[in-house]
Amino acid sequence: MSGPLDTIPVGVQRAVLRGLLGLPAPVRRLLAGPPVRRDGQTLAVPAQLVLRARHLGGARGLAAATPALARAAMLRDNRVVGGPPPPGVHVRALAVAGASASLPARLYWPAGLARPAPLVVFYHGGGWVVGDLDSHDHLCRFLARQAGVAVLAPHYRRAPEHPFPAAVTDALATHAFAVRQAGALGVDPRRIALAGDSAGGNLAVVTALRSRAEPGPRPVFLLLFYPAVDATRRRRSRELFAEGFLLTSRDMDWFMDHYQPDPAARADPALSVLLADDLSGLPPTYLATAGFDPLRDEDEAFAARLAEQGVPVVLRRHPDLIHGFANLFGLGGPFRDAVVEAAGALRAGLVLGASPADASPAGAPADQRAAGQ
Known part of the structure; x- marks a missing residue:
């Protein structure tokens, strides 16, 4: 991702990250580290691996010394995780x-x-x-x-x-x-x-x-x-x-x-x-x-x-x-x-949908929470 890994080509970083995510579940769990649990939730292993990769690369967040550096880092990170454009x-x-x-x-x-x-x-x-x-x-x-x-x-x-x-x-x-x-x-x-x-x-x-x-x-x-x-x-x-x-x-x-x-x-x-x-x-x-x-x-x-x-x-x-x-x-x-x-x-x-000017009154609100998902 960003930091010390900047010397490694983006394509290599992308291949390594995708390789990690493609490993069998027990291996991914081992590489990600102990489960991260907070507020009754458990972080997904793929998310934990992405964060671990960023941490190893020296990235801690999205801010930087200057906006220009932060913008460049975001573009680079997106190239690492993005892969080819959807056809x-x-x-x-x-x-x-x-x-x-x-x-x-x-x-x-x-x-x-x-x-x-x-x-x-x-x-x-x-x-x-x-x-x-x-x-x-x-x-x-x-x-x-x-x-x-x-x-x-x-x-x-x-x-x-x-x-x-x-x-x-x-x-x-x-x-x-x-x-x-x-x-x-x-x-x-x-x-x-x-x-x-x-x-x-x-x-x-x-x-x-x-x-x-x-x-x-x-x-x-x-x-x-x-x-x-x-x-x-x-x-x-x-x-x-x-x-x-x-x-x-x-x-x-x-x-x-x-x-x-x-x-x-x-x-x-x-x-x-x-x-x-x-x-x-x-x-x-x-x-x-x-x-x-x-x-x-x-x-x-x-x-x-x-x-x-x-x-x-x-x-x-x-x-x-x-x-x-x-x-x-x-x-x-x-x-x-x-x-x-x-x-x-x-x-x-x-x-x-239809333009609100042509639509009938809205129906009742819906709320889909995390429970049971």
Whole structure:
């Protein structure tokens, strides 16, 4: 991964990691070390092996001495775990008209998808500081093919060069572009979903909240992987999983200090969406959390608030996984299974969805917890 292993070619690192994950279960268990149990959960052996490999390589979290170094490390790590790009998806470069400049973007179109197609606007994660079109390219390809949808991914402006609310402005501009240019893109403006992981999930929720006041079709579904939803409070999961599970508490401080340096301003609901006065009117939502994630408890509090305000929501905790599991899907096993499940929810949400202006009242909320999974 990162650190001392930088001298080893990425292809060799990838082959070694995949070889470890392909060993018989007893051997993997031996190499991973004793089971990691916390808060009534047991970490999946593949996740433990990934973390062990990162630890041996000198990586402790996602932050670095500078944003440039952290961005390079994320790209390198993703090449190690990613493997070849999922086939059967055509990718086209686009430019989205932003508030101050054009934003680079990509349109992913799976083979055989008929027009007008359902569309997912996917906002990449990375603490609003790292991550880009390349870091989440494979995930966007996989979601497009697995869910049978087009995916539009923007490269929004990142902090610290462009602190809050620049990323929000660009997220809103991308959704407006998708609606406005639906015909040219070949998509159905009445079947547009928003999705994202971590910081990208935050941007998806903010965009959905803002769209309630805009004319025209609104998003019909939200797909959220472990979104950041509250920058004002440290919950129990942040203390339980503060160190050693990819995203650390120190990382979270580092990201937030770049994105919104003023602690007094972090309660803004355009950042801490959990604190928004009114969440009603948001589209049906599938929210995936990881058991060993500092963000877990704020995410589950957010799902509870959605349900309380009449938003149909499925909360899916993967109790044995870590933050960032969506980018690990290329390693197979529980990582891939979790993303396949999310893609299935996305497909169903878009098949059943219609523009809120045309839809009947939402049904009762659903809540799928970790128990018995």
